[in-house]
Amino acid sequence: MKRNPAALFFVAAVVAAMLFVGFHAARRAGGDASADSLDVAGKPAPDFTLQSLDGKNIQLSSYKGQAVLLNFWATWCGPCKIEMPWFVELQKEYGPQGLQIVGVAMDDASKDEITKFVKEMGVNYTILLGKESVGQEYGGVNVLPTTFFIDRDGKIVAREFGLQSRSLFVDNIKKALSQGHAVQAQK
Amino acid sequence: MQMTNKPLAIALLLVTSCALAQSPGKKAPSVTMAPVEPVTVTRGKGGAVSLHFRVASGFHINSNTPKSEFLIPTALKMDAPTDIVLTKLTYPQGAEMSFPFAPNEPLSVYSGDFTVSMTVRPLHTVQPGKYAIHGDLKYQACDNAACYPPKHLPVDFEVKVLKGATPAGKNPAQSPHAHR
Numbered sequence: 001m002k003r004n005p006a007a008l009f010f011v012a013a014v015v016a017a018m019l020f021v022g023f024h025a026a027r028r029a030g031g032d033a034s035a036d037s038l039d040v041a042g043k044p045a046p047d048f049t050l051q052s053l054d055g056k057n058i059q060l061s062s063y064k065g066q067a068v069l070l071n072f073w074a075t076w077c078g079p080c081k082i083e084m085p086w087f088v089e090l091q092k093e094y095g096p097q098g099l100q101i102v103g104v105a106m107d108d109a110s111k112d113e114i115t116k117f118v119k120e121m122g123v124n125y126t127i128l129l130g131k132e133s134v135g136q137e138y139g140g141v142n143v144l145p146t147t148f149f150i151d152r153d154g155k156i157v158a159r160e161f162g163l164q165s166r167s168l169f170v171d172n173i174k175k176a177l178s179q180g181h182a183v184q185a186q187k
Numbered sequence: 188m189q190m191t192n193k194p195l196a197i198a199l200l201l202v203t204s205c206a207l208a209q210s211p212g213k214k215a216p217s218v219t220m221a222p223v224e225p226v227t228v229t230r231g232k233g234g235a236v237s238l239h240f241r242v243a244s245g246f247h248i249n250s251n252t253p254k255s256e257f258l259i260p261t262a263l264k265m266d267a268p269t270d271i272v273l274t275k276l277t278y279p280q281g282a283e284m285s286f287p288f289a290p291n292e293p294l295s296v297y298s299g300d301f302t303v304s305m306t307v308r309p310l311h312t313v314q315p316g317k318y319a320i321h322g323d324l325k326y327q328a329c330d331n332a333a334c335y336p337p338k339h340l341p342v343d344f345e346v347k348v349l350k351g352a353t354p355a356g357k358n359p360a361q362s363p364h365a366h367r
Binding site for chain 2: 074
């Protein structure tokens with residue numbers, strides 16, 4: 001049977017195009033871990049209001065004028081536990097310069113269990129009780145930890161998936177602190 | 188293959204490979220279960236069932252007895268008909284493994300293949316026939332640098348209940364629990 005070379009090439013091109021489109025659709029839907037920060041950098045961080053462990057409603061935009069490290073984590077996430085002592089240190093070191101670290105617990109665990117965990121870890125920064133809807137606003141958060149670095153104007157500077165080096169966090173914090181306008185935080 | 192088709196075949200392979208190369212660097216974590224042959228059991232007696240699971244390469248899940256109260260254990264929850272009793276649910280022991288994110292705290296995990304076994308025991312009152320047993324395996328996976336939300340894997344297998352010998356002096360059809 002004779003095959004038409006042009007037809008075969010056309011089929012190959014269609015298959016390739018379908019795979020390409022399928023991949024990008026899956027990536028948008030699933031919060032792909034391999035996506036770098038470039039596709040979110042410069043975009044406004046979606047605002048939300050979540051309850052803190054002490055029962056207060058905290059709105060992300062209330063931190064305008066400060067740089068925010070927004071960390072999605074869970075009590076069952078081993079790599080998240082490694083970052084937490086770093087965040088404690090970084091909050092102490094960069095807090096006076098205008099950094100606020102905010103941890104969002106994407107957990108099925110109860111508030112009491114999360115509180116117990118946070119106490120055991122000696123956390124000194126704000127912990128909020130996460131909601132699926134907030135995770136969706138941030139691309140699905142299907143990988144934990146996922147960390148966003150937000151500048152003083154509320155724009156995303158960088159996003160990191162999974163456990164990263166402490167030095168990368170420091171670099172991103174410095175970047176977030178250096179961008180936007182420092183104003184008195186209104187709480 | 189004819190010579191004229193060779194370059195086209197190579198072109199097809201290259202184009203397809205280029206498209207696949209766009210796929211994410213990290214695979215999604217998954218646990219799969221090997222198909223289970225129908226289990227044949229005589230009513231009133233027990234039969235062993237083994238469920239073979241596979242954790243995708245590069246991932247691990249917590250064992251049934253993780254070392255921290257905060258970790259989510261792998262757990263099989265089955266839903267069987269009332270007169271078919273599932274007993275002796277047995278999980279393998281987890282492997283003690285250390286990971287880059289916790290080099291000094293070995294975890295109890297399953298990776299690669301693992302098997303969960305149980306005994307199926309249809310009561311004397313069960314009508315002979317085929318019964319579908321359903322359930323789900325809850326697991327929570329991680330790799331070396333990240334963790335993924337808990338997932339549920341549907342678990343299904345079929346039990347074929349045979350009549351067997353009726354115990355002397357007993358007539359199952361007269362049991363108040365007999366299926367009619």
